[in-house]
Amino acid sequence: MASSLDSLRVESTSNGRNAGHIQSVERAIAILELLARDEWAGVTDVGNALGVHKSTAFRLLNTLESRGLAERNLHTGKYRLGFGLVHLAHAVTVEHDVTRQAQVGCEWLAQNSEETVTLSVLEANESVTIDQILSTSTVASRSWLGRRTPLHCTAPGKVLLAYLGEEEREEIIAGPHERYTDYTILDPQQLREEIERVRAHAYATTYEEFEDELSAAASPVYSTDGSVVAAIGLSGPSYRLDREQLAASAPVVREAAELASAGFGHTDLTDYPDTSESDETSDQ
Numbered sequence: 001m002a003s004s005l006d007s008l009r010v011e012s013t014s015n016g017r018n019a020g021h022i023q024s025v026e027r028a029i030a031i032l033e034l035l036a037r038d039e040w041a042g043v044t045d046v047g048n049a050l051g052v053h054k055s056t057a058f059r060l061l062n063t064l065e066s067r068g069l070a071e072r073n074l075h076t077g078k079y080r081l082g083f084g085l086v087h088l089a090h091a092v093t094v095e096h097d098v099t100r101q102a103q104v105g106c107e108w109l110a111q112n113s114e115e116t117v118t119l120s121v122l123e124a125n126e127s128v129t130i131d132q133i134l135s136t137s138t139v140a141s142r143s144w145l146g147r148r149t150p151l152h153c154t155a156p157g158k159v160l161l162a163y164l165g166e167e168e169r170e171e172i173i174a175g176p177h178e179r180y181t182d183y184t185i186l187d188p189q190q191l192r193e194e195i196e197r198v199r200a201h202a203y204a205t206t207y208e209e210f211e212d213e214l215s216a217a218a219s220p221v222y223s224t225d226g227s228v229v230a231a232i233g234l235s236g237p238s239y240r241l242d243r244e245q246l247a248a249s250a251p252v253v254r255e256a257a258e259l260a261s262a263g264f265g266h267t268d269l270t271d272y273p274d275t276s277e278s279d280e281t282s283d284q
Contacts, residue, residue, distance in 0.1 A: 027052070027060055032081065035070060040078040098230050099131045102221055105232055105260025106133055112252055115234040115241070118144050119260075120156035120218070122164075125172060127157040127231070135236060144235070149210065152177045152191055153184045155218035156231035158204035162195045163220055163228035169195070183209045203254060204231075205246040208238050215241035217249050219257035224265035232257050 027050050034041055034049055041049075047057035061079050064070035068084025102119050110117045110133040119131040129144040151157035151172060161172060173195065177186050183206075185191045198204040205217045218233025233253060235241075241249070261267075 028064060031060055035079060035081045040080050042078045101263035102230060102232060102260035104263060105256040106131060108259050109234060109256035113234050115236040117234050120231045122160040127151060127154055127160055153180055153206060153209040155204045155206045155216040155233045158195060158198050159218045159220050159231035162198040180210050181208050181212050183207060203250045207243055213238050215246055217246050217253050219254045221257050222261040222266040232260050
């Protein structure tokens with residue numbers, strides 16, 4: 001076991017530690033690597049591997065244990081990886097899988113719209129952008145990658161809200177809701193009607209609801225069982241994506257969503273009503 005411990009000795013204990021690295025974080029990562037390699041390790045083992053006093057090793061292990069990243073055997077006092085890592089790994093796997101499976105739809109939409117394309121998922125009642133392709137236009141929408149946005153006033157958010165279970169959907173619709181612009185929908189009944197349109201057309205739009213001079217549209221991406229796993233959409237300046245253009249973009253965005261859904265094995269295509277019938281949209 002000594003050789004494996006030596007191979008994991010943290011570089012920060014030498015003078016060659018990389019500038020800008022945080023020593024305690026490096027040590028915590030080294031402990032996780034050690035536990036992944038040797039399964040069980042005691043405080044003394046960890047202290048030797050890191051080149052630190054046992055008290056320091058204990059505090060590090062105790063911190064990891066408190067966050068579920070390590071667990072201690074009450075009889076031996078040794079530690080192994082905790083189930084908290086499973087949750088973290090699952091989150092990474094899901095996001096990467098969604099991005100990969102929906103890639104064809106995103107690329108197709110970027111080529112056929114020349115606007116910024118985003119792929120968003122639901123997390124803690126917010127829309128989170130996990131992938132994007134920036135517009136080729138000289139006036140491009142800002143980067144949304146990794147950004148968390150509200151459900152009631154963004155196009156991806158409305159899609160994700162529309163396909164929640166009825167009880168959870170109604171709870172969110174009831175509000176209260178934050179106002180971002182003069183166009184933000186705050187009234188629960190108005191928002192409820194808007195979300196019903198999203199469900200009927202599988203298409204959501206926003207016109208300067210989240211940010212001034214920004215418009216967007218989105219459609220749901222389905223998994224093989226028919227559940228919605230993401231929202232694919234486009235966004236751009238409202239002078240280019242006015243209300244009329246948003247309504248006209250529906251077939252293109254929905255086709256991109258169907259291509260993305262096909263990546264998950266979903267092939268049940270539906271003919272939706274023409275959005276131009278009802279799109280006096282309250283519309284990102």
